[in-house]
Amino acid sequence: MGILWDSLLLLLVVVIVLFLVRVLLFKTGLIYMVKKWRRTIFDCFHVYQFYKVPEFNENVQENQLYRKVYTYLNSLSSIENSDFTNLFTGKKTNEIVLRLDRNQVVGDEFLGARVCWINEEDEEDGSKNFVLKIRKADKRRILSSYLQHIHTVSDELEQRNTELKLFINIGIGDDDSRKKKKGRWRSISFNHPCTFENIAMETDLKNKVKSDLESFLKGKQYYNRLGRVWKRSYLLYGPSGTGKSSFVAAMANFLDYDVYDIDLSKVEDDSDLKMLLLQTRSKSVIVIEDLDRFLSTKSSTVTTSGILNFTDSILSSCAADERIMVFTMTGKEQIDPAILRPGRVDVHIHFPLCDFTAFKTLANNYLGVKEHKLFPQVEVIFQNGASLSPAEIGELMIANRNSPTRALKYVINALQTDGDRRGTGRRLLLENGSRRSISEEVAGDMSGPLCGGGGSSPAVKEIRKLYGLLRIKSSRKSESYDVARD
Numbered sequence: 152m153g154i155l156w157d158s159l160l161l162l163l164v165v166v167i168v169l170f171l172v173r174v175l176l177f178k179t180g181l182i183y184m185v186k187k188w189r190r191t192i193f194d195c196f197h198v199y200q201f202y203k204v205p206e207f208n209e210n211v212q213e214n215q216l217y218r219k220v221y222t223y224l225n226s227l228s229s230i231e232n233s234d235f236t237n238l239f240t241g242k243k244t245n246e247i248v249l250r251l252d253r254n255q256v257v258g259d260e261f262l263g264a265r266v267c268w269i270n271e272e273d274e275e276d277g278s279k280n281f282v283l284k285i286r287k288a289d290k291r292r293i294l295s296s297y298l299q300h301i302h303t304v305s306d307e308l309e310q311r312n313t314e315l316k317l318f319i320n321i322g323i324g325d326d327d328s329r330k331k332k333k334g335r336w337r338s339i340s341f342n343h344p345c346t347f348e349n350i351a352m353e354t355d356l357k358n359k360v361k362s363d364l365e366s367f368l369k370g371k372q373y374y375n376r377l378g379r380v381w382k383r384s385y386l387l388y389g390p391s392g393t394g395k396s397s398f399v400a401a402m403a404n405f406l407d408y409d410v411y412d413i414d415l416s417k418v419e420d421d422s423d424l425k426m427l428l429l430q431t432r433s434k435s436v437i438v439i440e441d442l443d444r445f446l447s448t449k450s451s452t453v454t455t456s457g458i459l460n461f462t463d464s465i466l467s468s469c470a471a472d473e474r475i476m477v478f479t480m481t482g483k484e485q486i487d488p489a490i491l492r493p494g495r496v497d498v499h500i501h502f503p504l505c506d507f508t509a510f511k512t513l514a515n516n517y518l519g520v521k522e523h524k525l526f527p528q529v530e531v532i533f534q535n536g537a538s539l540s541p542a543e544i545g546e547l548m549i550a551n552r553n554s555p556t557r558a559l560k561y562v563i564n565a566l567q568t569d570g571d572r573r574g575t576g577r578r579l580l581l582e583n584g585s586r587r588s589i590s591e592e593v594a595g596d597m598s599g600p601l602c603g604g605g606g607s608s609p610a611v612k613e614i615r616k617l618y619g620l621l622r623i624k625s626s627r628k629s630e631s632y633d634v635a636r637d
């Protein structure tokens with residue numbers, strides 16, 4: 152009897168002690184330490200194999216697998232259990248996304264096997280790798296199907312994530328760029344709202360460009376059969392403020408392509424330009440803005456032949472395909488014809504100053520006005536040869552959007568005082584070397600929201616800042632669309 156009581160008492164004591172230990176472990180967080188020790192002890196009885204997935208290959212070209220692993224790991228719920236995780240706001244309101252921090256470990260399970268990923272980042276040269284740690288005993292059984300699984304999941308996630316990216320190149324001398332292993336492109340989300348519908352442009356021309364882009368998208372086999380790289384190049388030329396950059400954004404949105412905006416002033420030399428091209432991804436629009444201005448600068452380090460090689464040398468066949476290249480410039484007269492020859496630049500699109508049709512599109516888009524009693528007057532002014540850029544007209548309309556009549560009066564005034572590019576007005580302006588900008592003129596003459604302090608409103612300043620005082624005369628009669636060759 153006494154032994155029975157003793158045993159029961161002992162059992163009770165053991166249960167109480169176990170309960171207290173459990174409370175202690177869970178309340179204090181000691182449990183995590185215990186788990187860690189247990190894992191370390193188990194690790195001693197296993198042989199592991201490591202696989203490294205570097206961000207770039209030896210030519211600093213992006214490793215596609217790295218991007219897939221990145222997408223996959225950041226979708227795992229176990230990322231929460233990593234010791235250090237970054238929190239970012241997501242695309243939706245109140246959404247928070249988790250991102251693995253550098254040199255952190257995240258665990259995963261596949262077909263009953265446990266694997267680990269380490270997000271390695273070298274502090275010295277900035278190179279990044281994912282390292283997969285897998286038991287040798289499991290390797291043969293799961294490795295290839297696990298990698299396949301990562302491919303499938305990340306492809307699905309990427310398809311769901313329709314966010315486009317804008318890449319900009321940084322200079323060799325910029326902050327951490329000496330750490331060459333990080334590559335030269337930096338990206339941000341590309342949220343430009345411009346679509347072809349927003350652009351005031353001949354409908355016919357717009358449709359031609361759209362169908363050209365559509366047939367490009369479907370043309371993989373066709374290009375392959377011809378033995379040509381699957382890419383297409385466009386030249387957008389015309390005066391400032393006529394919508395060239397907006398058109399590039401509309402193209403990217405139409406195609407669902409990322410945009411690579413090459414800042415030539417940050418390019419060291421021709422071979423640097425080649426490296427930048429090699430580091431671009433497929434399904435992208437590669438833009439070089441204001442090419443004419445850059446090539447006319449004597450001090451530029453990138454040469455015409457560098458641009459030629461960039462557009463169609465053997466090198467371009469080594470870079471990712473399914474690319475659109477776009478060059479913008481004010482006029483193509485000064486450009487070496489070799490750069491613009493068919494094959495290098497397939498389509499030339501002229502962006503003229505506003506005509507009456509474009510003006511009506513702008514009035515509809517900006518003011519919601521399809522017809523107005525002032526339209527005939529505006530039409531006559533355009534017929535007499537006056538014109539402004541869509542940007543200038545658009546700014547006046549935005550600033551007066553609450554009153555279409557006032558907006559149209561401003562536009563009429565601006566066209567009359569400043570729009571005659573062929574008249575004496577322009578010559579005088581050039582001779583004097585200075586003048587009041589259109590908006591200042593308008594503000595001085597008319598009442599309205601723009602009038603505060605003789606044209607010092609933000610809209611006026613903006614126009615002046617953006618488009619300068621002297622603009623280049625454009626030939627409005629030129630053929631707008633010219634498919635150079637395909």
Ligand SMILES: Nc1ncnc2c1ncn2[C@@H]1O[C@H](COP(=O)(O)OP(=O)(O)OP(=O)(O)O)[C@@H](O)[C@H]1O
Pocket residue numbers: 349350351352390391392393394395396397398502541542543545
């Ligand atoms: N054809 C157009 N249709 C609608 N909006 C336009 C058009 N052209 C210009 N705009 C408006 O004017 C502004 C400036 O246009 P954008 O920057 O595209 O001109 P740009 O031709 O690239 O000028 P620049 O040669 O100075 O770079 C944009 O906000 C755009 O909305």
Ligand SMILES: [Mg+2]
Pocket residue numbers: 395396397440479
């Ligand atoms: Mg532009």
